[in-house]
Amino acid sequence: xxxxxxxxxxxxxxxxxxxxxxxxxxxxxxxxxxxxxxxxxxxxxxxxxxxxxxxxxxxxxxxxxxxxxxxxxxxxxxxxxxxxxxxxxxxxxxxxxxxxxxxxxxxxxxxxxxxxxxxxxxxxxxxxxxxxxxxxxxxxxxxxxxxxxxxxxxxxxxxxxxx
Numbered sequence: 001x002x003x004x005x006x007x008x009x010x011x012x013x014x015x016x017x018x019x020x021x022x023x024x025x026x027x028x029x030x031x032x033x034x035x036x037x038x039x040x041x042x043x044x045x046x047x048x049x050x051x052x053x054x055x056x057x058x059x060x061x062x063x064x065x066x067x068x069x070x071x072x073x074x075x076x077x078x079x080x081x082x083x084x085x086x087x088x089x090x091x092x093x094x095x096x097x098x099x100x101x102x103x104x105x106x107x108x109x110x111x112x113x114x115x116x117x118x119x120x121x122x123x124x125x126x127x128x129x130x131x132x133x134x135x136x137x138x139x140x141x142x143x144x145x146x147x148x149x150x151x152x153x154x155x156x157x158x159x160x161x162x163x
Contacts, residue, residue, distance in 0.1 A: 004132070007032060007109045007112070008027045010031070010032070010113075011112055011113070011116055013119055013120060013123060014118065017044065017124060018123055018124055021120055022120055022124070023123070024111070025116065025117055026122060027111040028113060028116075029110070029114075029116075030069060030109045032109045032113055033110050033113075035106050035109075036103065036106035036107055036109070039099065039102045039103040039106045040103050041097050042103075043096065043099040043100050043102075043103045044157075046092065046095050046099045047091050047096055049095075049096070050092045050093055050096050053086070053088055053089045053092050054083050054089060056081035056096040057079075057086055057089060058079050058082075061074055061079055061082050061083070062074075062079070064151065068082070073145045086119060088161055112126070
């Protein structure tokens, strides 16, 4: 996996700067989408490399089967066993699997940005509705905010509750 895979900072949402996070979200999403597409291209090239190496070994065995200890042309399973044991095939297959893993990781990152978009929308709606979860409240602050303590003010409407 490349060093560019650290997407934690790009996913963070700063509740104090929602407007900036909203403005840069599409750019961040595109960045990770492009990395996912690039990983897909690398993976497809690796798949083709594996297929080419396999074909070359099958052809080599078919043309020179006696040199490899066969008395007649090998069967399909024999050919498969032959090319799968060749070092360059094993190396190419390993590279293909690693690139598939990278592509999967980029796909997960790309999908995480879809969830980030939903979170930005939800946080914006909460802000619009004037809801903030204030984790810095003093321990007894919640008692001061209880609506039951403001029954008289509520009679005239919620606008009269002290803020």
